Amino acid sequence: MTKNEQHEARGRALVRWLFAAAFVFSVVLSGLFSETTNRAGLFYLALGSVAAALMGFSWPEIGAAFRHAFGSAAPRESLRRSAYFWEAAARNAWMLGVLGSALNLTVALGGDSGGIQDISDRMIQSFVVTLYGLVLAVLCLVPATKLAALVERGAGVPDPGPGPVRSGLFERVAGYVLFAAVLGLTVYLLVEGRPQIGRLSIVSVFLHGPALLVVLGGTIALALFLGAGVGARALTMGFGLTGLVGLLMGFIQALFGFVHTSVREISGAIAFIISVASFALLGLVAVAAPLEDREVMEGRRRGPGWLSRMSWVVFPLLAFLFLLLTFIMVIMPMKQPGG
Amino acid sequence: MTMEHRDSPELDDLLRRAFADDLPADAESGMRERIKHFRAGAMEDERLTAARAGLFRKSAWAVLSVLMLVAGILLQGLGSRSRLAERIAQVKAEFSSSESAPRSGPASEMRMIGPEGRPVHFLGDKEKRS
Numbered sequence: 001m002t003k004n005e006q007h008e009a010r011g012r013a014l015v016r017w018l019f020a021a022a023f024v025f026s027v028v029l030s031g032l033f034s035e036t037t038n039r040a041g042l043f044y045l046a047l048g049s050v051a052a053a054l055m056g057f058s059w060p061e062i063g064a065a066f067r068h069a070f071g072s073a074a075p076r077e078s079l080r081r082s083a084y085f086w087e088a089a090a091r092n093a094w095m096l097g098v099l100g101s102a103l104n105l106t107v108a109l110g111g112d113s114g115g116i117q118d119i120s121d122r123m124i125q126s127f128v129v130t131l132y133g134l135v136l137a138v139l140c141l142v143p144a145t146k147l148a149a150l151v152e153r154g155a156g157v158p159d160p161g162p163g164p165v166r167s168g169l170f171e172r173v174a175g176y177v178l179f180a181a182v183l184g185l186t187v188y189l190l191v192e193g194r195p196q197i198g199r200l201s202i203v204s205v206f207l208h209g210p211a212l213l214v215v216l217g218g219t220i221a222l223a224l225f226l227g228a229g230v231g232a233r234a235l236t237m238g239f240g241l242t243g244l245v246g247l248l249m250g251f252i253q254a255l256f257g258f259v260h261t262s263v264r265e266i267s268g269a270i271a272f273i274i275s276v277a278s279f280a281l282l283g284l285v286a287v288a289a290p291l292e293d294r295e296v297m298e299g300r301r302r303g304p305g306w307l308s309r310m311s312w313v314v315f316p317l318l319a320f321l322f323l324l325l326t327f328i329m330v331i332m333p334m335k336q337p338g339g
Numbered sequence: 340m341t342m343e344h345r346d347s348p349e350l351d352d353l354l355r356r357a358f359a360d361d362l363p364a365d366a367e368s369g370m371r372e373r374i375k376h377f378r379a380g381a382m383e384d385e386r387l388t389a390a391r392a393g394l395f396r397k398s399a400w401a402v403l404s405v406l407m408l409v410a411g412i413l414l415q416g417l418g419s420r421s422r423l424a425e426r427i428a429q430v431k432a433e434f435s436s437s438e439s440a441p442r443s444g445p446a447s448e449m450r451m452i453g454p455e456g457r458p459v460h461f462l463g464d465k466e467k468r469s
Contacts, residue, residue, distance in 0.1 A: 109430060110423050116437050119430055204422040210415035217407025224401050253415070264418065267428035271421050330427060333435040 012071065020139050040189035041129035044100050045093065045136060047182045052092035052285055054175030056293030057085055058168030069143035080151045081297060084304075086144035088293050090137040091312045092285065097133015098316040099281040100186070101126050101323055103206075106274055107190040109330070110205030123327055130320050172290065179286060211246065211275030218242030219283060231301065232291035233308050239288055240311030243280025247273055247322045254329055263334060270326045277319040284312070 053062060065085035068074050074082070104126030108119060191202060219238035226234035250273035257265030292308060295301045304312075362370070 106423065110426050116433050119433075201422060205426070206423075208421050208423055210411045210419060210421075213407045213411030213414065215411075217404045217409075217411060220400060220404035221408060224397060224404065249412070249415070263428050263431055264424075267431060268415070268418055268421065268424045270427050271424035272415050275423065330431055331434050334431070 014070065016142065017070070020142065024135060024139065038104070038125050038128040038132070040186050041100050041104065041125075041132055043189065044103075044182055044186040045096055045129060045132045048096045048100070048179065048186075049089065049093050049136065051175050051179035051182055052096060052289070053085075053089060054171045054178065055286065056088060056172075056175075056290035057297060058171050061085060061168070061297055065143075068147055076151055076154070079147050083144050083147035083151060084293075084296055086140050086142075086147065088289065090140035090144060091289065093133050093136035093140055095133075095281055095285050095289070095312065095316050097130040097137070098320045098323075099278065099285060100129035100133065101320065102274055102278040102281065103183075103186065104129055104190065105323055105326070106205060106278065107187060107202070109270075109274070110202065111191055120331070123330070127320075127324070127327075168294075175290075176286070206275075206278070208271055208275035211272050212279055214246050214249075215239070215242050215276060215279040215283065218245065231295055232288055233305050235288035236284065236292060236308045236311050239280045239283035240315040243276055243284075243315055244318060246276030246280065247318060250276060251322065251325065258334075261334060266329060266334075270329055273322050273326050277323060281316060281319060284315070 057065075061081065062085065064074070064078060065082040068079055068082040069086065105123060108122035108126055187202065219235065219242050222238035222241060223234040226237065250269045253272065254266050254269035257263070257267075257269055289312070292304055296303055361367075
């Protein structure tokens with residue numbers, strides 16, 4: 001590739017990124033005008049994505065992925081890794097978006113409300129975070145697709161052989177600390193100005209014991225059953241499948257609640273669905289996905305398996321649909337024949 | 340040949356005197372063979388011990404995970420109390436009451452039910468569950 005061609009490629013990449021930035025800006029701006037902006041959600045998604053990237057990748061890998069996205073030439077193997085980084089960033093944005101909705105919904109339902117109008121607004125606003133996550137995921141998929149196409153076409157300079165791979169321990173620790181801080185600050189921003197919610201009670205709202213036991217127990221059991229040879233994919237499948245089982249369990253319990261006209265049963269099931277979705281997504285984002293990223297970047301595996309990819313795409317989608325169902329179940333009035 | 344270390348000055352002295360120069364070739368090869376077997380056995384023992392410890396750890400995790408799973412399902416099925424569920428029940432009752440307020444009354448054909456299955460009474464547009 002000549003210098004002129006390189007400049008042209010960089011120019012095209014810059015235009016693409018400017019277009020993407022304008023796209024994000026217009027989505028956020030349209031939200032501002034239609035009063036559907038979720039500032040806490042935006043903050044959570046932006047910093048949460050940075051934290052999730054640090055949990056799975058080292059600084060040099062992140063830097064290289066950005067350079068390659070802007071059109072700089074690189075060996076094929078390096079381009080392949082950068083394509084994987086952008087795919088992982090898209091995956092993180094999508095999962096973080098749905099996780100943000102689940103956490104937002106928990107805070108909206110778990111805190112003391114200022115009436116039905118207030119709680120309805122906050123519940124609907126919680127779904128906006130998924131929209132942000134989806135927009136960011138689409139944005140990250142653009143360089144991922146471009147780079148993957150380059151690798152398939154056989155573009156890139158000749159491969160000099162496998163280079164040194166850093167484990168990125170410092171980045172991982174920093175990523176986890178940042179992620180915990182982002183979660184804490186997001187919850188603080190959501191409950192800010194609502195003095196009725198004590199610090200202890202908000203923790204008790206999030207820590208739904210049965211949901212935590214089902215997600216953790218199911219994931220460990222499935223990971224043990226699959227064995228160590230499968231690697232981090234066992235955890236991805238564990239969180240994904242256990243989460244799905246939990247969602248279905250909660251939904252079936254809610255249906256029984258409607259048949260028995262028991263508000264207690266329905267509310268228990270709704271709390272279970274929301275908590276299972278939160279814990280399973282948290283496990284996928286903070287435990288399984290970073291471990292899979294390290295396996296791929298350190299060359300222990302060529303790429304993620306199709307089951308992992310399916311868990312990353314399908315489970316958050318199902319979790320989002322179940323969250324929508326819980327919203328409908330909450331606002332649906334319950335009646336019984338009077339006597 | 341055992342793992343235990345035994346001190347016997349008489350035996351050591353006898354061996355030192357009997358094999359003052361070099362060991363006979365057949366004795367040396369025999370001893371080498373026995374040492375090789377001994378080392379292999381010791382390594383096999385270590386490997387077996389590690390495998391047993393690994394199996395025990397795995398079994399303990401398996402039992403713990405199944406217990407956690409069963410406990411979670413049982414707690415959920417038996418309707419354990421949760422702060423979030425209580426709040427959702429209150430919110431649901433608020434929605435039910437607001438929905439029915441304009442058309443319900445003591446003589447109404449339909450009435451709303453609260454979290455504990457009790458009917459909800461209405462006082463007006465901004466009523467709360469009794």
